[in-house]
Structures are given as C-alpha cells and as structure tokens.
Amino acid sequence: MQSEPGNPGSVGFIPLCVPQIQGNEWKYLKECLDTNWVSSVGSFVDRFESELAAYIGAKHGIAVVNGTAALHIALLVAGVTTDDEVLVSTLSFVAPANAIRYVGAWPVFMDADPAYWQMDAVKTLNFLETECIWENGQLMNKSTNRRVKAILPVHILGHPCDMEPIIEAARKFNLTIIEDATESLGATYRNNKVGHLGDIACFSFNGNKLLTTGGGGMIVTDNQQWAERARYLTTQAKDDPIEYVHNEIGYNYRLTNILAAMGLAQLESINYFIAQKKAIAGRYNNAFSPEKDITLMARNGDTDPVYWLYTILLGEDVELEYRKSVIRQLNQQGIGVRPLWHPLHGLPPYAGCQAHRVEHANRLYARGISLPSSVGLELDDQDRCIAAVSQAVQQ
Ligand SMILES: Cc1ncc(COP(=O)(O)O)c(C=O)c1O
DSSP, X not given: OTTSTTOOOSTXXXXXXXXXXXXXXXXXXXXXXXXXXXXXXXHHHHXXXXXXXXXXXXXXXXXXXXXXXXHHHHHHHTTOOXXXXXXXXXXXXXXXXXXXXXXXXXXXXXXXXXXXXXXXXXXXXXXXXXXXXXXXXXXXXXXXXXXXXXXXXXXGGGOOOOHHXXXXXXXXXXXXXXXXXXTOTTOEETTEETTSSSSEEEEEOOTTSSSOOSSOEXXXXXXXXXXXXXXXXXXXXXXXXXXXXXXXXXXXXXXXXXXXXXXXXXXXXXXXXXXXXXXXXXXXXXXXXXXXXXXXXXXXXXXXXXXXXXXXXXXXXXXXXXXHHHHHHHHXXXXXXXXXXXXXXXXXXXTTSOEESOOSHHHHHHHEEEOOOOTTOOHHHHHXXXXXXXXXXXX
C-alpha cells in the first residue's frame, strides 16, 4: 500500500506522510554503533525520555517499542483490569480499543463531535450522568453492570479534544484520564500540551508520526509510582537482575538505544516540523475555502493544533461509495490520500460493545479524506494535490 506509514511510494507519487530526516540522526546513530550501545539501555534512551517528557511538561517519560505498547502499559499502571470499562473515542485508529482488550477491559465507544471530530465531551458526560450509577463506592454502567474506570480520549489528526469538560467529568465521577496523544504531539489545549492534560498519556513514533523512530512510543506522566511501575513492567518485571527473579508477568517493551537516538535527533527539529505542518494546513485552507463541496478542518479556539494529517470532508450528502471512488481516483493519480478510520464500534471485534448515542462518527468516516501532509511536502506537489482534489470533487 502506497499510503502505509512512512512509505515513500514510487517516483512521482506524493506520499501521505513520510519522515523528515534532516538533523543529528546520522551522528547519534553512528555514536550508538561506534560505542556498541545498540540495545535496550543507553544514554540516548535516558535523554529521549527526559527531553520528551520535559517538552510535554511532564515529570516522567518511559520509552517503549510502540504506541500500542504504551497504551497497554498505561492502562495497566492506571489500574484498569478485567471487566472494567473505559470510555474511548470511536473515531480513532484501532490501537486504543485493542489495548483496552489486552488488559481484559471493555471499551464503551463515544461519538465524535461534528465540528472538530474529536471525542464528544458533552455526550461523554451525558453517558456518565444517565447510564451509570454509584454502587458501593464504584461507578457502574447500568446496562452492563461493569465498573467504569477510565476515559481514554484520542486527540486525532493533530487536534486536541475539548478537555475541560472531560477533566470535569473525570473528577466528578472519579475516573482516570489516559490520553492517546499519539497523533497530536506538540498541540496545545488552553496553552497546555496534549499529553499533559490527564493522568497519563501515550505517544507513538511510527513512520508517519510527527517524530519518528521507525517504530517506537512513550508513556508520560507526573505520577512517580506509575512511572516506576511502567518501567518495571516494560522490562520484563525484573526484580533481581542477577538471579532472574520476576515476581509478576512483565513485557519486553523497552525502546532500543538506537531508536531513542533517532528520536532525540527528531525531537531537536520539532518546532520546524510543526511550523511546516501549519504552513501546509494554511495552504490547503486557502485553496479549498471557496470550494462548497469541501468542509475544512476547523480549529477549536481553545487549541493550537499541529495539523499532523490534514483532512477534509466531502459534501454533506455524499455516499460512502463516492468517497471511496474519490480516494481510488486520487491514489491512481499518484496522490497518497486515505480515509478516516472505520468507526471502531462497527468493527467485528467490537460489534458487541456499547456505543453511546453515536450519530456523527459514521458520517465523518463516509466523508473524510486525509491529504498528503509530509513535513517535506514541496509547494509544487501540494499544488498538484490541491488541483487533483478540486477536480475529483467536481466530477
Ligand atoms: C491514535 C493512535 N493510537 C495509537 C497508535 C499506535 O501506535 P503504534 O503504531 O506506534 O503502535 C496510532 C498509530 O499508529 C494512532 O494513530
């Protein structure tokens, strides 16, 4: 697939979103090779953890093999366990729902708000107020009789969720907030960075993310106990490193020094990466603004998004098949576009799970197209994308 994470595609093809490698990546990687510090410990791991955490404003960072592993461990350290429930965005990549199942818990899917496409905070509060009840000090879902333990908002496409009502709801109902911030590194909500708005947060550094280590992830939190536990669980729950004593089931989830070296070098360029993403979004916004059949990506006034993946919606009444045909046509013309994710509550593994008043996510999926958004997207190539999209929607 030409639009798989980080795939540069063939000659003439404009990829969806590929890495920008421009700084100290070669130097730091060479240092790993020259010194033989290539594996799961090393100074680059420590530096990447502390510098990424500092960038977010968090006290602790724990580097892991990928964003999905970060979510898995974040759920474990937050105490989410078998038959708990976690409220999660239905319009999201599948990883957070899968991670919820890894710990034996169940997702309850929340709708996307129609204006900004993020987890609908109002409906989330409504679910808690109308569908849940306190029993013996625990918040129980009336229809499943399971304990509701956490909220997992996914900040999609480089834009933050409307966090204040989500934070208020979490306080009121004694829930933990686990942010999936993988797509919105660097974005802010009311001047606070995404990833430092809840209790614990996760990032991914796979091939199409703002920063890439090829594959990698990070857990960030201010909670020292949770950070220590995350470090313990991700290093095979090793209690005595000499005698191989493991008192719990652990995971081999630590990021290697080689990949952390790449991450650190990428982090040094983050301001440039974000400036480029914003410039790309600005040009798309200008180009499509008179276009009545295209809805632009709106910005919530409380946020400063990073526009990780610039996305448009086709006309309000379009059918799913039409959107699919536009994507096919653009891909055939060498423009690497892709749809939004199939809403998770409609996927076979989650068909039996509760979805609360979902009205908008399916329409967003039917209408949404993500456009080429690489940091290094040349002006000429962006013009080509704009022309091709404008032509495709007019047919
Ligand atoms: C919202 C979201 N969560 C989690 C992930 C999982 O990250 P990874 O691919 O590093 O496991 C991704 C991306 O792939 C994502 O977009």
